[in-house]
Amino acid sequence: MALLLAAAVHANEPDRRIAVTFDDLPWASLEPATPLPAEGSVPMDMLDHHKRLVDALRQSGVPAIGFVNESRLWSQGSFRPDRTAMLEAWLEAGLSLGNHTASHLDFNAVGLEAYQRDILLGEAHLRPLLAARGQTPQWFRHPYLRTGTNHDDRTALETFLREHGYRIAPVTVTNSDWIWAAAYRNTLRQGDEQTRQRLRQDYVRYMMLRVAYFERRSSMLLGYLVPQVLLLHANELNADAFAALGDALRGHGYRFVSLEDATRDPAYARPDGYTGSYGTSWIHRWAAAENRGTSFYGGEPTTPRWVLELAGVASE
Template sequence: MKRKLLIFIFCIATDVSMAQRSVAITIDDVPNTALFEADHFSSLLQKKLDSLHIPIAIFINEVNLGQPEVLERNKNLLKSWLVKDYITAGNHGFAHKNYVDTGFEAFKDDVLKGEVVTKELLKQQHKELRYFRFPFNGAGNDSLEQTKALEFLKEKKYISTPYTVESEDWLHAILYDKALAEGNKKKASWVGAQYVDFTLRLFSYFDSLSIKTYDRPIAQIYLCHDNKLNADYLPVIVNELKKRRYKFVSLDEAMNDPVYKSPLYYYGKNGFSWIYRWIPDGEIRKKLMRGEPSNPEIQKAFEEIDKKR
């Protein structure tokens, strides 16, 4: 009897460890028109994604399309993203305004203004705009503000888009761009390697946390941005995750995981992972956040240049 019980426990543990891990890749602040111009009117990130053959969701800030003199050119850049079969489009607010700071009326205006060009271009491709991601992932200072915003999004037929893994690529990108601007390729390579390593450590952490909490790996949603760093290193991260046998899924498929129907227990300014927001006990949440991987070297390097800025 004891032997049978041990075999049963072993089988359960094996099933959990071998369960399919999956992730949807999402990219915010598209299109990066400044980088597009700097790269001689070419999107290197887009070209790299073409070669990966995985689903991608992009979240658009239409303010990036610029003034009338460059609007048509940049609309064509946005269109070049939206025509691709592997791309799902999302609204990220016209000017990336933080709802926590602006209040409801300004938030509402930013959502509506941020869909005009995107919807026009998507209609040509027989696609729909169904997803919205809060800029800075700030969904309101309290439960009342959050409920008001979510009800508005639902009324406009938007799905509020969470994330579970985010590795501060924006911070790494500042260091990376600075190193490249200074011609310090060795420093740039170091920053890129740190970004890859940190991202993979976070995936390991949040996968282990999901197994601990839900007895299975949940469908992760990774958040990163349209920048030079990801043009050079997002393919590396994708290949490393493939080695770990991750399945790359669409945002639609990831959101079908029942975990994304979980109630939210956090209201406030912090834009951290939804895995923490689903935890009812605030003290447990804080404890788990303290256990999250960090990178003191990168943080120190960023703080040094931030002081100079």
């Protein structure tokens, strides 16, 4: 009887699946103008952080995909092979790569033609890097998740992407991990291990609250839990906290799947009804197509004030 009850409970559990994606590879804080030692080489501590992130993903068995900004492969006008080596290490770990434009442009701000040029520039090294492994770029992630504010530009861009072999990489679990990462980076500079530990612990709790929020919205809109797509960034915080976050997700019943697997769900073929100026979850976009009221979008968990202050950010 006990075994039958346990089997019945297990059968009634929702099918929780999640794809993990990372923006701003090879590393979020590697901006082209970043002053670096040794003629622009990657600092050793950054390489250490990158290795910890890759190791955490590999050890957790997460088939993650990272989205590359081409401009981060350059420093002071010079191409940096050591930055490409970070992408090589990512691929060697069995992880995937996609296009995030060359310069992280805002589609809403620069317009269609400039945005298309930046997408093609974004594959200058990505395409040959993947070709050496018998692969081609298949996924494109919009910077800021801003996808255009009028139907004509959005349709034209979707056609352009299809013609170049791309699919748009959606996100359902949006968050402000970049704020937490900025706070974490400040504690690294200050050598404040106590605050750093608190940040890691509270960050995992915050991320699980975000996941739970979008679970509820998925159930409200679709009547079931859609396979989620989580957006993170390649940064020091996730290098140190992902193992704990992965454990928390598994403890909540999640299985890690690829972006390809997650987006096979029919929900991802639903119309995107959002034409606003902000980046937002695809669950909210699908809700906009159904003209859901404002109450549907409320109640998102927010970043605590002490983290905002530590990061030096006024608001989310």
